[in-house]
Amino acid sequence: MTITVVLGHPYPRSFNHAIAKHVVEALQTAGHAVAFHDLYAEGFDPLLTGHELATDDVRTNALAEQHCRELQLADGIVVIHPNWWGMPPAIVKGWIDRVFRPGVAYQFAGDDDGSGVPAGLLRARAAVVLTTSNTPAEREQDIFGDPLETIWRNCVFGFCGVALVVRRNFGVIAGSSRQQREQWLAEAAATALRVLGQAR
Numbered sequence: 744m745t746i747t748v749v750l751g752h753p754y755p756r757s758f759n760h761a762i763a764k765h766v767v768e769a770l771q772t773a774g775h776a777v778a779f780h781d782l783y784a785e786g787f788d789p790l791l792t793g794h795e796l797a798t799d800d801v802r803t804n805a806l807a808e809q810h811c812r813e814l815q816l817a818d819g820i821v822v823i824h825p826n827w828w829g830m831p832p833a834i835v836k837g838w839i840d841r842v843f844r845p846g847v848a849y850q851f852a853g854d855d856d857g858s859g860v861p862a863g864l865l866r867a868r869a870a871v872v873l874t875t876s877n878t879p880a881e882r883e884q885d886i887f888g889d890p891l892e893t894i895w896r897n898c899v900f901g902f903c904g905v906a907l908v909v910r911r912n913f914g915v916i917a918g919s920s921r922q923q924r925e926q927w928l929a930e931a932a933a934t935a936l937r938v939l940g941q942a943r
């Protein structure tokens with residue numbers, strides 16, 4: 744399978760980078776063709792321009808255009824990022840804005856002014872979202888409503904037609920032991936392999 748893996752974290756020694764490394768290695772070892780993008784390292788520009796908004800034309804930015812192409816071709820997608828204020832980091836939000844474009848990820852019917860329900864265009868049958876946070880799970884659910892779950896499951900991948908969306912949040916990261924982190928890394932890789940394997 745062709746799998747796109749996207750990482751949104753600025754610090755190379757972060758736990759998020761460790762997750763990405765484990766996941767990419769596991770997928771490659773299993774024989775998948777992996778397109779890995781560390782958005783900060785490659786200098787992805789997250790700002791959707793007025794030109795793109797008005798024309799749906801991303802050809803003025805070669806990297807954004809490459810991401811669009813890869814997203815269209817991917818059989819599976821993995822996204823890895825920390826919880827920042829209940830949201831993905833801005834660079835990941837901008838990746839969604841610029842890459843999950845009309846005609847790439849979804850399309851409204853010809854007579855729809857954009858207020859209806861679009862058809863999802865992504866060929867990927869499965870997406871895995873791996874997030875990290877410092878808020879205990881019960882407080883995240885009760886006080887904040889776990890917005891990342893809704894964002895990825897409903898607003899992004901559900902909207903674009905991806906049938907199977909599995910999100911796993913790892914935490915609390917602060918103060919976690921080495922042993923716990925190694926267990927989480929193994930679980931991250933196993934989750935990606937299992938879920939994307941189901942999408943064949």
Ligand SMILES: Cc1cc2nc3c(=O)[nH]c(=O)nc-3n(C[C@H](O)[C@H](O)[C@H](O)COP(=O)(O)O)c2cc1C
Binds near residue numbers: 752758760830875
């Ligand atoms: C700008 C910023 C905002 C954050 N907001 C949240 C938050 O809303 N909820 C939460 O649980 N943790 C929050 N955190 C903590 C991060 O989620 C945590 O540091 C990260 O998941 C740890 O993984 P890392 O070592 O890979 O950075 C925030 C951290 C930063 C830097």
